[in-house]
Amino acid sequence: MSEESLATDPADPDLLRLRDVTVRFGGLVALDAVSLSVPPGRVTGVIGPNGAGKTTLFNVVCGFVRPQAGELRWRGRVLSRHRPHDLARLGIARTLQGVGLFPGLTVLENVMVGADRHARAGFLADLLALPRADRDERALRERALARLESLGVAEVADRLPGELSYGVCKRVALARALVGDPDLLLLDEPAAGLSAGEIAELAELIRGLRDDLAVVLVEHHMDLVMDVCDRVLVLDFGKVIAHGTPAEVRDDPAVVAAYLGEEVRDADAEAGGTRQSASEVPGA
Ligand SMILES: Nc1ncnc2c1ncn2[C@@H]1O[C@H](COP(=O)(O)OP(=O)(O)OP(=O)(O)O)[C@@H](O)[C@H]1O
Secondary structure, three states, X not given: OOHHHHOOOOOOOOOEEEEEEEEEEOOEEEEEEEEEEEOOXXXXXXXXXXXXOHHHHHHHHHOOOOOOEEEEEEOOEEOOOOOHHHHHHHOEEEEOOOOOOOOOOOHHHHHHHXXXXXXXXXXXXXXXOOHHHHHXXXXXXXXXXXXXXXXXXXXXXXXXXXXXXXXXXXXXXXXXXXXOOOOEEEEEOOOOOOOHHHHHHHXXXXXXXXXXXXXXXXXXXXXXXXXXXXXXXXXXOOEEEEEEOHHHHHOOHHHHHHHHHHHHHHHHHOOOOOOOXXXXXXXX
16 A cells, blocks of 8 residues: 555545445345545444444445445545555554453553554564664553543553453453544444443543544444434445434434334344344434
């Protein structure tokens, strides 16, 4: 990837832009000509019933999945061959479903792992224990601690993830994503597994991030989406069925129909209630 791709195109104010992105898995169209603009300083939500294509869209942005058609632009420049390991250098961070912390590393070490965008020391410097590596390690440690502090979990810096509650681990995972000072944060279902109180705290955290970066939030939990998003894109069967403010999409008949359709499918499936509850349906 050339350095040119890190520069911003002044003619394009959006950080990230997808245009007519199509992804097929065999005969199944997971994304059907999906377009999305992500401006800086805003929280953009991506919602939709199960199987709508949310994770696929997330994976396209991360470079896990290549679209068969359409275009992805970062800072106005086309991204066509990026891989997940390019994200940090581009200024894009992500949290995945679950927490994904390394169980054998302390909380602080887990957060330091996320800082490679600004870590200067290379492998050779580490190997030879050169002074620059020491300096960089100290600076990295301080930045990681500051991130933990800003998320209210600095006191667990020396603990192992297995000793901590799920909610605290989620905050640590967020600290790890933020320690590289990204311009865009992709959050994949951050509310999953959290209590109502923890979700309220998460909403507060996400709103606070807006000053520094753009956020794309893929989420089932509608209260959170409606609470924190500036704009919301609604997918159903891979197509964009609505796009607008939370209030606009909540009242959109196509959105209500898509979620009601899912309720009916869930009721038909009956068995274990593993899908969304009525309280997660917009407008319910
Ligand atoms: N690697 C894959 N191979 C084949 N089909 C896939 C693959 N990944 C996703 N799909 C299919 O693509 C469609 C969209 O899936 P996706 O996971 O993006 O939806 P989603 O909105 O994230 O769903 P959920 O809310 O259940 O996580 C689904 O029908 C899914 O079965």
